[in-house]
Amino acid sequence: MATKELKQLTREEVAQHNKPDDLWIVIDSKVFDVSKFINHHPGGANVFLAEEIPGQDATEAFYGLHRHEVLLKPQYARLQIGTITGEKSQIVGNVPGHLSEVPYAEPTWLSKGYHSPYYNESHHRFQKAIRKFVDEEIIPEALAREEDGKRPSVSLIKKMGDNGLNAMRLGSGKHLKGLTLMGGAVTPEEFDYFHEVILNQEASRAGMRGFQDGFNGGMVIGLPPVMHFARPELRDRVMKEVLSGEKYISLAITEAFAGSDVSGLKTTARKTEDGKFWIVNGTKKWITNGMFSDYFTVGCNTGKGLTAILIERGDGVETKAIKTSYSPTAGTAYITFDNVKVPVENTLGPENGGVFVILSNFNHERWVMVCASIRGQRTIVEECMKWVNQRKAFGKPLSSQAVIRSKLAAMIARVESMQAWLENITYQMNNMSYKQQAALLAGPIGLLKMEATRTAQDTARDAVQIFGGRGITKTGMGRMIEHYHRTVPFDALLGGAEDVLGDLGVRQAIKNMPKGARL
Numbered sequence: 001m002a003t004k005e006l007k008q009l010t011r012e013e014v015a016q017h018n019k020p021d022d023l024w025i026v027i028d029s030k031v032f033d034v035s036k037f038i039n040h041h042p043g044g045a046n047v048f049l050a051e052e053i054p055g056q057d058a059t060e061a062f063y064g065l066h067r068h069e070v071l072l073k074p075q076y077a078r079l080q081i082g083t084i085t086g087e088k089s090q091i092v093g094n095v096p097g098h099l100s101e102v103p104y105a106e107p108t109w110l111s112k113g114y115h116s117p118y119y120n121e122s123h124h125r126f127q128k129a130i131r132k133f134v135d136e137e138i139i140p141e142a143l144a145r146e147e148d149g150k151r152p153s154v155s156l157i158k159k160m161g162d163n164g165l166n167a168m169r170l171g172s173g174k175h176l177k178g179l180t181l182m183g184g185a186v187t188p189e190e191f192d193y194f195h196e197v198i199l200n201q202e203a204s205r206a207g208m209r210g211f212q213d214g215f216n217g218g219m220v221i222g223l224p225p226v227m228h229f230a231r232p233e234l235r236d237r238v239m240k241e242v243l244s245g246e247k248y249i250s251l252a253i254t255e256a257f258a259g260s261d262v263s264g265l266k267t268t269a270r271k272t273e274d275g276k277f278w279i280v281n282g283t284k285k286w287i288t289n290g291m292f293s294d295y296f297t298v299g300c301n302t303g304k305g306l307t308a309i310l311i312e313r314g315d316g317v318e319t320k321a322i323k324t325s326y327s328p329t330a331g332t333a334y335i336t337f338d339n340v341k342v343p344v345e346n347t348l349g350p351e352n353g354g355v356f357v358i359l360s361n362f363n364h365e366r367w368v369m370v371c372a373s374i375r376g377q378r379t380i381v382e383e384c385m386k387w388v389n390q391r392k393a394f395g396k397p398l399s400s401q402a403v404i405r406s407k408l409a410a411m412i413a414r415v416e417s418m419q420a421w422l423e424n425i426t427y428q429m430n431n432m433s434y435k436q437q438a439a440l441l442a443g444p445i446g447l448l449k450m451e452a453t454r455t456a457q458d459t460a461r462d463a464v465q466i467f468g469g470r471g472i473t474k475t476g477m478g479r480m481i482e483h484y485h486r487t488v489p490f491d492a493l494l495g496g497a498e499d500v501l502g503d504l505g506v507r508q509a510i511k512n513m514p515k516g517a518r519l
């Protein structure tokens with residue numbers, strides 16, 4: 001279809017079209033003919049007939065009530081018939097790949113004029129490439145899937161596989177060798193934990209929490225035990241299938257019987273008489289991606305302890321959807337294992353030594369969640385900064401109210417302190433062996449996650465107060481705030497509940513108290 005030619009019009013010309021059946025308005029120097037639209041307008045026809053609207057500039061009225069994205073939708077964009085001669089649009093939406101200029105909408109290292117000791121050229125290169133990919137490929141899909149609840153498209157996961165993105169989500173290491181990462185934006189040798197911070201934070205910018213878990217969240221936690229503990233033949237096959245996007249995996253530990261207490265699991269695995277197979281019986285609950293996973297990394301009670309076993313979907317494995325407060329796109333499942341026969345070669349790590357296999361990945365998993373959670377807070381800060389700037393109340397922008405500014409001050413202080421702590425811990429990870437990380441960082445990461453998710457909830461509450469009724473409305477102006485407020489508790493539960501993690505941090509600190517320490 002040919003693009004419609006836009007007319008050059010003067011404000012005087014627009015003013016002539018001020019009748020219900022011939023009604024033009026100006027929004028940000030663009031002229032819209034809404035004569036036929038007013039009877040279909042979701043906000044009603046009569047708002048267009050108020051004295052100050054027909055034939056006049058409705059920019060302020062429009063942005064007080066709508067998100068900019070409304071005008072980008074094809075069904076509304078086609079209402080534009082022209083532009084005002086000699087004027088330029090002032091309002092810019094998000095340009096794919098670009099940084100936001102709203103203060104505090106980006107971490108300091110990406111803000112104009114600021115510096116950081118942690119990020120080098122390769123981080124900047126990588127960030128640019130990944131932001132473009134996220135804006136163009138991930139965000140449109142995230143919005144659609146969060147809404148329709150379907151699983152993330154296989155084509156997106158494969159595209160991620162082609163760019164090495166699935167592999168990079170497991171961190172640096174041998175699994176990156178030989179891959180071209182984001183078209184060469186970073187080499188496998190350069191890739192470090194700060195690249196991973198970037199990946200995790202950029203990928204969560206869509207702010208769609210169900211989708212965020214849906215698009216291979218299960219892999220991030222379910223594949224590392226296979227990568228580190230499976231026999232080489234099994235490891236190589238499963239890694240190849242999952243990283244390419246051909247197959248899906250999830251981590252199945254939690255049960256209705258036991259959550260943070262992994263030693264209380266009731267799913268059993270018993271060996272057949274010939275010792276060649278495990279027979280697995282039991283249930284698992286809240287398993288992310290479980291609905292569409294081909295593989296499950298399962299924590300089983302094997303009599304003398306816990307054993308991690310890789311189970312393939314097949315006879316005796318059934319998955320049922322659990323309705324949670326976010327979208328079914330996450331594939332959250334209740335799983336039953338009914339006399340499932342699994343070759344003993346699928347054992348991950350030592351028999352009865354599964355606690356170590358499972359715990360060994362917890363630090364990384366929690367740190368990944370912290371990266372995303374902090375970025376989620378930042379998106380909310382940006383939403384609030386824009387809203388208080390464009391919304392007028394009592395004849396003045398909301399930002400002129402001291403009580404609103406005080407909420408923003410708290411929000412900004414929270415997100416900036418969380419990002420600074422995250423970067424400090426990431427720097428430690430970059431300079432520690434895996435063993436040192438396990439010994440020195442489990443406590444600090446637990447405390448960081450506790451605080452990140454606690455501050456996230458404070459920010460969600462403040463944002464709802466700033467947005468008012470819109471903060472509890474699923475569509476329109478406050479859609480991001482409503483979604484955030486509804487889904488923010490996920491971060492505070494998955495990967496270890498807030499209080500359990502805080503306690504872990506303190507217990508580790510107490511354990512390390514010098515014997516002679518006294519007041």
Ligand code: HEM
Pocket residue numbers: 025032034041042043044047048053058061062065066067070071076079475476477
């Ligand atoms: C080309 C111009 C316009 C388009 C395409 C448009 C479109 C929409 C849409 C899609 C909604 C549903 C809510 C949302 O998705 O944000 C909406 C709601 C609304 N619109 Fe418009 N609109 C336009 C102009 C205006 C103007 C000029 C006014 C006021 C003078 C107005 C007043 C409202 C009101 C009061 C609502 C309900 C808001 C709410 O429920 O919070 N609209 N409009």
